[in-house]
Amino acid sequence: MHTLADLRAGKLAGITRLNLSDALGEFPEEIFSLADSLEVLDLSGNRLTELPDDLHRLKRLKILFCSNNPFTRLPECLGQCEQLFFVGFKACEIVDVPANALPPALRSLVLTDNRIETLPDAIGDCAQLQKLMLAGNRLRQLPESLARCKRLELVRVAVNEIHELPRWLLEMPALAWLAFAGNPLNDIHTEEPIRQIPWPQLALQQVLGEGASGVIQQAQLRADDDASALDVAVKLYKGDVTSDGSPLNEMQACIAAGRHAHLIPVLGQIQDHPQGARGLVMALISPSFVTLARPPTLESCTRDTYAGTRLSVATVKRMAAGIAAACAHLHAHGINHGDLYGHNILWNEGGDSLLGDFGAAAFYPDEETGRRLERIEVRAFGVLLGELLDGCEANDVETAGLRELEQRCVQADVMQRPGFAEVERQF
Template sequence: MHTLADLRAGKLAGITRLTLSADLSELPEEIFSLAESLEVLDLSGNRLTELPADLHRLKRLKILFCSNNPFTRLPECLGQCEQLFFVGFKACKIVNVPAKALPPSLRSLVLTDNCIETLPEAIGDCSHLQKLMLAGNRLRQLPESLARCQRLELVRIAVNDFHELPRWLLEMPALAWLAFAGNPLNDIHTVEPIRQIPWPQLALQKVLGEGASGVIQQAQWRANEEAASLDVAVKLYKGDVTSDGSPLNEMQACIAAGRYDHLIPVLGQIQDHPQGARGLVMALISPSFVTLARPPTLESCTRDTYAGTRLSVSTVKRMAAGIAAACAHLHGHGINHGDLYAHNILWNESGDSLLGDFGAAAFYPDEETGRRLERIEVRAFGILLGELLDCCEASDGEAAGLRELQRRCVQADVMQRPGFAEIERQF
């Protein structure tokens, strides 16, 4: 975090990243003194409703965060920023997205949790667009011109007002990660019974992690006075809209998925929380399991990052087989995971794997749509498999079969990709 005083005193000369949260109602003119260096500008958490028309004077600007400001209109000046590729206006009050507000180099557009009812047809001209985050708005449809964005890989349209998913969206050649829960679509999943666990039976301990959808804590569960205490993990869900959708939709998907070897076991649903919070009790995973990769960076956009991970071909096969089996199980229950990424997978050195984070999961609206959703998720699996192979020490000959499977999974023709049951049989 930087200060307005330091900016005005010239102490920030030459910086490439500026974070300024100072109850601003307008952009300080002194920011333009950084025009030759500034690449990342974070103005989140101010009182801004507009940006200056000459914002393009920041000629090196690539990334702009303006979340939690009372904008009602995406500023048109963004469209003149030649190098700007990431635009983030989350949790503002945006109603209007003008065509002129879309910069020519746009790769990531984050408009989560606003009041948007329509998008301009001009979004179809954003040929570099890879990531489109629109959860928590009032959209009933997407512009058909978006089908021209052939590089679009990740779309979040959860918690809107879609009554059906556009057919052209389900045919997009690069689409791999789609979140759409919380819309008035049909829902053909079967409700699974789940054990109800009274809150007084749980004794919370240390926090294990916190994400957009909730907090996970270690706990002890004692079902009755005669029972021994069991170490478990408790996830209490927040009520806010996340970039993927609604935490309550996530909980429903976790419950519907049931028990399976390559999923984190759900033991029960919390009952009678004193503040009415919703939550799940899950098995406590051994610390020998670690996260497979880090989430995408702003620059990598839709690709996870690996920190020197090296894998044998047998480990790759074992992990890929486990994740394919988990996905076959989910799609067999009419569930689209929506966020099949290495950063949502836990693994150990034996190659055991667990798929987690159901924040983007959604139920099939119908069987035909489900078949297309499965093949979209297969592309995500293919990208994951390609990343694992890039970490693999095997020779080309040893990995030839996996390379061919990977190629089939990411091919442009959606319905020519194999389903997860067929992929599972390849191992």
């Protein structure tokens, strides 16, 4: 974090990234002194309601964060910033998205948790658009012009007012990650019974991790009639809207998924939390399991980043087979995971794998839509398979069959892709 005092004193000359959060009520003119170097500008957590009309003077600006500011309108000056490809206005008060506020190089647009009811048709002119984050708004429909965005891969429209997923959306050639829970759609899943675990039977221990949807802690579960205790993991959900949707939708999907060898086992649902928090009790995973990849960076946009681990072809096959089996299980239960990525997979050196993080999961609205949703997710699997093969130490001859499967999974014609049951049989 930087200070306005240092900026005014000239101490930040030549920096490429500026973070200013100091209850600013207006855009500091001194930022323009960085016009020759500034590429990333983060003004989140201030009191800004507008940006200067001549923002394009920041000629090297590529990434702009303005989250948690009381903007009611996406600033039109953004449309004149020629190199700007990432725009983030999360948790503002935006109602209006003007057509000319969309920069020509736009790849990622994050407008999560606002008050937007409509998007301009001009969004279809954003030919480079790959990621569109719109969860937690008031959209009743998406503009059909979005169908022209042939590179669009990730769409988050959870917790809106959408009554139907349009056919054109389900036919987009590059779409691989779609989150839509929390809309007034049909829902054909049936409730699964789950064990209720009273809060007093849990003794919380250290925090294992924290994400947008909640906190995971190690705990001991003690039954009333048993002196022994079981080591478990407890996830307590937050009530806030995340970039993927509602944490409570995530919990519902976890419960409905049931048991599978390549999913983290859910042991029960927390009952009688003193603050009324919602949560799940899950199996505690061995520390031999580690996260497969890191999430996408701002530059990689929709692609995970890997640490350079080299895998044998046998390990790739074992991991891919496990994840395909997990996805086949989910879709057989009418569940779309929505976030099938390496950073949501745990694995060990033996090639065992577990698919986690149901934050973007949603239930099929109907069977026909479900068939299309499955093949959209198959494209995400194809991308993952390609990434695993990129880290494989085997030669091209040994991986030829897997590369062919990858291409079938990512082909542009959605309904020509195989379903997960067929993918699973390839291993």
